[in-house]
Amino acid sequence: MPETENDDSGVTIDDDTVLDVRVSQSVNIARAVILSIAWACTSSALIFLNNHLLREHGFSYPMILCSMGMTSSWLISFVCITTGRVNRKHAGLITRGWYARHILPIGCLGAASLGFGNYVYLYLSVSFIQMLKSAVPAVTMAVMYAAGLERLHGTTLTGVAVVTIGTFIAAYGEVKCSAIGVWMMLTSAFAEAIRMAFYQYVLGNLKFDLMEGLYVTAPASLAFLGLGIVTLELNQFVRERGWEIIAAAPHYFLVAAFMGFAVNILTLGVIKATSGLTYKVMGQAKNAAVILLAVMVFGNPVTTVQLIGYAMSLFGFFIYQRGKTQQDAEEAEKENYRLTEIDRTSAAPFDLIGMNHMYRVASSVRVMPYSYCGHLVHEVHVLQQGDRGCDEPWRRGEGATQL
Structure with missing residues (x-):
């Protein structure tokens, strides 16, 4: 057993x-x-x-x-x-x-x-093309930041700067650039x-x-x-x-x-x-x-200059990834704190007054995670349960309010 x-x-x-x-x-x-x-x-x-x-x-x-x-x-x-x-x-x-x-x-x-x-x-050349690909993290961060999906972080920016400098050095050392x-x-x-x-x-x-x-x-x-x-x-x-x-x-x-x-x-x-x-x-x-x-x-x-530039780009890449890990951990901690505060403040019932009626509404919080561009995002929905006899959807508590 x-x-x-x-x-x-x-x-x-x-x-x-x-x-x-x-x-x-x-x-x-x-x-x-x-x-x-x-x-x-x-x-x-x-x-x-x-x-x-x-x-x-x-x-x-x-x-x-x-x-x-x-x-x-x-x-x-x-x-x-x-x-x-x-x-x-x-x-x-x-x-x-x-x-x-x-x-x-x-x-x-x-x-x-x-x-x-x-x-x-x-x-x-094939080798130089692969060296240029080391600049992809810098390109990715620029695209994500422009789209509003990325926040700047000190360590990440340092890594991107090192990658960019290394890529320029590798390009400078290319014989047939x-x-x-x-x-x-x-x-x-x-x-x-x-x-x-x-x-x-x-x-x-x-x-x-x-x-x-x-x-x-x-x-x-x-x-x-x-x-x-x-x-x-x-x-x-x-x-x-x-x-x-x-x-x-x-x-x-x-x-x-x-x-x-x-x-x-x-x-x-x-x-x-x-x-x-x-x-x-x-x-x-x-x-x-x-x-x-x-x-x-x-x-x-x-060339030797290319190898130095490529090595610098790789070093910058790992700095970038370390910064991303730190940034994700910090954002997750902030998000957990925010959700805890929402859960604490929404624990007590509250009143809605309108149209000469008073409705006692029980409020609950539901956290719905989803993935967007590789980042975990939470939607916090406030579900309201009210008088079923009311015609207005917001009074009945239908739907959800995204915070």
């Missing part, structure tokens, strides 16, 4: 329950680790494959190349949905208005991030930062399954990529008979398309299985590994 014990609230907990919780936690951790390793390996391999196709293979059409991965992502998710392999849990939620507000921005930003991110390989390439990289980083905020909101709050998330978001990204292709690449592709390059080595492009799908699905999986912080830390570790491979295996030149 399993042993039982009572916790502080008087609830009985047996050994089987504890074991089930521990097993569930272990499974979740193992799943997160497997997804993270698979994402890091697949995305790194895709970086080198895209660089090979764009620069060495002569397929200088970055948006067409990344659209192959997005097309395969949508086709595979479409087959899984239509055949019943994956259930659409949020089919009733997706209206035209909701799609326009939530998914179209993700599609536009995803297309910009992918398109400009691929164009960079025509101007900069292209201003156009750096501009495209920064544009891609800004688009990615905003896209990740939307992803965190849509996936974290609404609990989309991985395949359903791709099924919903891929068409929007593909549509905006198509617009970019028609505007920037189609005439050149037709004039230079770019399809002949695809026909000469179709296996390269099939692998690139499938790996594009794999990176998309694994990215969504990592975000859901871990957190935005873990994803960013792993991204920096992956970038460092890609730089090492680019230098040792593919012979990308890296």
